[in-house]
Amino acid sequence: MGSAILNGILMGSIYGLTAIGLTLIFGVLKVINFAQGAFLMLGLFSTYWFVELTGANPYLALIFVVPFTYFTGYYTQKFLIKPVFESEKDVREPIGVIIVTTGIWYMLDNLALMLFGAEYRTINVPSLSEAISFFGLYAPLSKIIGFFISITIAGALFWFLKYSKMGKAIRATSQDREAASLMGINQYKIYNVTFGIGIAICGIAGTVLLPFYYVYPTAGMHLDILDFVIVVLGGLGSIPGALVGGLIIGLIESVGSQFISYSWTIEIIYLLFLVILFVKPEGLFGVKGEF
Amino acid sequence: MYRKYLFGYGSQLTMVLFVTLVFGVFSSYAQAASKVVVIGNILPLSGPSASVGVEGKNMREFVIKKFNAAGGLKCDGALNGSKIKMIYLDTKSDPTVGVSDVQQLINQDHADLLTGAWNSGVTYPATQIAEMNKIPFVVPVSVMDRITERGFKYTFRVAAKDSWWTKDQFKFIDYLAHKSGKKIKTVGFVYINNDFGKSFDDVWVKLAKQYGYKVVLNQAYGEAATDLTPIVLKMKSVKPQVVLLVSDAADAILLQNTMASYDVHPWALISSGGGQADPSFIKNTGKNAQYLFDESEWASDMNRPGLQELNKSFKKIYGSDVNGETMDAYIGIHTILATLQKTCSTNPDKFRQAILNTEFKGGPFSVMAYPSVKFNGKGQNVNAGLIMVQVRKVGNKYERVTVYPEEDARAGFKIVFPQPNHY
Numbered sequence: 001m002g003s004a005i006l007n008g009i010l011m012g013s014i015y016g017l018t019a020i021g022l023t024l025i026f027g028v029l030k031v032i033n034f035a036q037g038a039f040l041m042l043g044l045f046s047t048y049w050f051v052e053l054t055g056a057n058p059y060l061a062l063i064f065v066v067p068f069t070y071f072t073g074y075y076t077q078k079f080l081i082k083p084v085f086e087s088e089k090d091v092r093e094p095i096g097v098i099i100v101t102t103g104i105w106y107m108l109d110n111l112a113l114m115l116f117g118a119e120y121r122t123i124n125v126p127s128l129s130e131a132i133s134f135f136g137l138y139a140p141l142s143k144i145i146g147f148f149i150s151i152t153i154a155g156a157l158f159w160f161l162k163y164s165k166m167g168k169a170i171r172a173t174s175q176d177r178e179a180a181s182l183m184g185i186n187q188y189k190i191y192n193v194t195f196g197i198g199i200a201i202c203g204i205a206g207t208v209l210l211p212f213y214y215v216y217p218t219a220g221m222h223l224d225i226l227d228f229v230i231v232v233l234g235g236l237g238s239i240p241g242a243l244v245g246g247l248i249i250g251l252i253e254s255v256g257s258q259f260i261s262y263s264w265t266i267e268i269i270y271l272l273f274l275v276i277l278f279v280k281p282e283g284l285f286g287v288k289g290e291f
Numbered sequence: 292m293y294r295k296y297l298f299g300y301g302s303q304l305t306m307v308l309f310v311t312l313v314f315g316v317f318s319s320y321a322q323a324a325s326k327v328v329v330i331g332n333i334l335p336l337s338g339p340s341a342s343v344g345v346e347g348k349n350m351r352e353f354v355i356k357k358f359n360a361a362g363g364l365k366c367d368g369a370l371n372g373s374k375i376k377m378i379y380l381d382t383k384s385d386p387t388v389g390v391s392d393v394q395q396l397i398n399q400d401h402a403d404l405l406t407g408a409w410n411s412g413v414t415y416p417a418t419q420i421a422e423m424n425k426i427p428f429v430v431p432v433s434v435m436d437r438i439t440e441r442g443f444k445y446t447f448r449v450a451a452k453d454s455w456w457t458k459d460q461f462k463f464i465d466y467l468a469h470k471s472g473k474k475i476k477t478v479g480f481v482y483i484n485n486d487f488g489k490s491f492d493d494v495w496v497k498l499a500k501q502y503g504y505k506v507v508l509n510q511a512y513g514e515a516a517t518d519l520t521p522i523v524l525k526m527k528s529v530k531p532q533v534v535l536l537v538s539d540a541a542d543a544i545l546l547q548n549t550m551a552s553y554d555v556h557p558w559a560l561i562s563s564g565g566g567q568a569d570p571s572f573i574k575n576t577g578k579n580a581q582y583l584f585d586e587s588e589w590a591s592d593m594n595r596p597g598l599q600e601l602n603k604s605f606k607k608i609y610g611s612d613v614n615g616e617t618m619d620a621y622i623g624i625h626t627i628l629a630t631l632q633k634t635c636s637t638n639p640d641k642f643r644q645a646i647l648n649t650e651f652k653g654g655p656f657s658v659m660a661y662p663s664v665k666f667n668g669k670g671q672n673v674n675a676g677l678i679m680v681q682v683r684k685v686g687n688k689y690e691r692v693t694v695y696p697e698e699d700a701r702a703g704f705k706i707v708f709p710q711p712n713h714y
Contacts, residue, residue: 003524003527122575129548213517222516254524257510258524261511262512262519262521265521
């Protein structure tokens with residue numbers, strides 16, 4: 001039972017990490033990034049190939065994965081999303097952009113399918129996957145490391161948005177992009193950076209997941225659905241909300257299935273999702289425009 | 292200029308028409324000289340099951356080319372010397388496409404016989420169209436029970452059906468207990484929550500009661516499950532001695548690796564030929580899958596006369612080894628050919644009579660897992676049997692090794708039960 005609670009917390013924090021990018025991008029751009037799962041897959045694949053080609057420890061892949069996914073995100077926003085944004089600049093929640101992100105999702109998934117084939121791949125690092133025991137609890141090292149990375153990233157991002165100059169500019173843009181523009185903030189530059197950061201976090205989540213997960217051209221899709229639930233639960237745009245939403249889902253899934261069938265725990269998660277939508281549509285931590 | 296072009300095209304058109312006419316006349320003469328038997332094949336040649344569809348097509352081509360080159364049908368009657376013409380249509384694993392394929396094969400191509408469609412969901416409606424048109428349909432693979440339970444006269448299935456898979460799994464558990472002298476009291480079921488998994492689980496629960504096993508774990512997970520640790524932890528706490536599985540490829544890999552990571556190993560893990568039979572499974576689990584049993588219709592390491600030669604000549608042309616899927620296609624098409632040799636006619640009633648009255652064995656049938664093909668009145672091959680393979684270390688690789696029935700076991704390999712590191 002203790003191990004189930006522990007697994008719930010560890011997996012929950014990692015689920016939270018996969019959702020942070022989504023919530024950040026929504027918070028600032030007011031765009032639901034449907035390509036979230038596809039970018040997660042990009043993170044999984046780039047970690048996979050890094051490990052496969054260099055034989056190095058998977059966490060070393062972060063040196064490559066973070067800049068790679070950051071710039072992928074940055075330039076995706078700059079060249080693919082921005083033009084649509086500009087044409088819809090008078091709308092608060094631009095629909096065209098959502099359609100563009102859906103297009104990117106399909107494009108990336110099919111590109112991966114063409115390049116790497118419909119084959120399941122895993123990396124095998126026994127020292128990371130073997131469960132270690134402490135105080136009678138069991139958990140694989142890869143998930144424990146994943147937990148600490150998730151907490152660190154969430155904390156660092158929170159700090160960055162609260163205190164750094166760029167962070168303040170990002171928050172200003174998210175609150176009122178026109179007022180921010182009037183104050184001399186380059187709105188589209190902020191969008192590029194935010195999208196870059198959001199996608200880089202996806203990349204990190206890919207590195208964290210791979211040691212105990214698998215990669216496949218549509219591997220991100222399963223987490224995609226989960227991420228939407230997490231983000232709604234925690235509050236769209238809220239970073240602590242994403243983490244708490246992830247933890248709630250991780251715990252329901254892991255502890256719940258010790259008593260009832262695993263597939264029923266998923267039903268409970270969706271039920272909770274609906275209840276939150278009815279009762280508290282802004283989510284647990286959702287205060288509009290505030291992080 | 293315009294006129295010239297017009298005339299230019301005109302003369303070309305006339306030429307083409309003339310050539311077509313001449314060829315048409317000649318080819319109809321040729322057809323009259325020796326009749327051609329048309330076999331319509333519907334297979335998933337694109338879409339999610341394309342790889343098995345293409346493999347099946349390759350094997351059919353392989354058999355028919357050889358058969359036609361050797362002079363076609365040799366029998367006493369109208370069809371003596373006839374060649375076989377194969378027509379392949381793609382179902383895309385879609386029942387609606389499959390149905391229109393069958394209609395096209397019957398109405399336009401005048402197929403004498405039909406075969407396919409791999410996916411049970413496509414075979415089910417496709418055989419109905421064939422039945423209405425009185426065209427015999429030989430089903431090599433699709434396992435859904437109901438396909439041969441509608442009282443159809445012209446549907447014949449070579450493969451074992453759904454309910455036999457579960458029945459044989461329990462027979463096998465019984466065998467394990469007897470053989471090892473260990474008492475098995477508890478079982479657990481873990482399955483993917485779709486048609487495939489649910490239909491197995493329903494029967495498992497009934498069979499467990501019948502055999503007197505206590506079901507201590509019965510867990511389903513969704514197709515989109517991202518973490519199977521909760522199920523593994525539950526397994527660790529309730530400790531079923533034998534665990535039965537139905538999985539697709541991704542979740543089979545995830546489950547097996549998670550079990551190894553938490554060092555959770557029941558006495559025996561028995562899967563149902565789903566994801567565990569996918570080549571990517573062993574590649575991504577390796578040692579973690581050691582001692583897993585997978586139920587199968589056929590395995591390449593079975594010691595059968597002529598199998599090595601067949602594999603060699605097939606691989607030379609198509610570049611892949613004969614596997615369970617291609618073997619099904621091989622047996623299916625040979626069943627059709629052997630029946631045609633008997634009837635020497637394409638009359639559907641004669642075909643039915645001959646296929647029901649024949650026990651297909653020896654010759655090409657000697658490479659099968661079971662001794663012969665014999666159909667009952669419902670058109671089901673009653674001899675279709677299943678085997679068990681166990682994932683074992685061979686040299687420095689992990690392979691599927693046939694271990695049951697004993698007489699088919701790979702030389703030098705005995706069943707390992709309970710597995711050495713069990714809880």
